[in-house]
Amino acid sequence: MGIRWGIIEEEWRKGPWTVEEDKLLIEYVNLHGEGRWNSVARLAGLKRNGKSCRLRWVNYLRPDLKRGQITPYEERIILELHAIWGNRWSTIARSLPGRTDNEIKNYWRTNFKKKFKKSSTENSEKTKVHFLKRQQFQQQQLLNSQIDMKKIMSLFEENENKVPSHVPKQEDMTILYQNNTFQEQEQGGFFYSMINGYANYVPVPDASSNEDIMWDIGLWNLDDFNVNL
């Protein structure tokens, strides 16, 4: 850009980061801590603006990042929370330690957005039936399990007609997470969690060679999510 309005504009580097740039940024954070991103260029000799530096750190260089594939369990959480929060990726990310909002957003988009669309136009009736079957199945499992049935069933009856896209207040949500969610209790082969009035229960992920698991994985991955609740 050069000169505009008599001010010399910085010429920032853009595009993929090099190993050397990464080193400089890591060094900077080790020395000065996270934050004050706009001073990175000056103090670390990087020709990157603050935004770019922050993004690189948060999404890639942070040492507490969990690398590798999203696990089936993480996937389930993403789907559950997306049903509640919609595209509030950073909120969802708070329940997945070591995963970034960007990562989750990319994951959801590449794996689910299309299925969503496709199935809703193609065979919504079929998937609706599928969904209802699943619901029935789960309720039956609940009946068979040891947990406080009456309480949960009444919660369910209260909430089952609510739209999942209903958005609760964020503060409420966070507290629930700390106290309750995804430190799920294992009860009779099921995880149980409460999310802001919604009861969620799914088969234990790794109780191997169990039909329930097939049910669960299949269902979560299939076309249920087009059902317009």
Add this chain to the structure above:
DNA sequence: AATTATTCCAACCGCAAGTAT
């Protein structure tokens, strides 16, 4: 084997909320 299409992710952008001056 060559070309075209699709998938996927790192990194971009604009906006808005928060913080500093």
Add this chain to the structure above:
DNA sequence: TATACTTGCGGTTGGAATAAT
């Protein structure tokens, strides 16, 4: 108090890798 600067978020995109023709 008002304005400027910074940070964080979510949508979007460029292009490399992979798949399809």
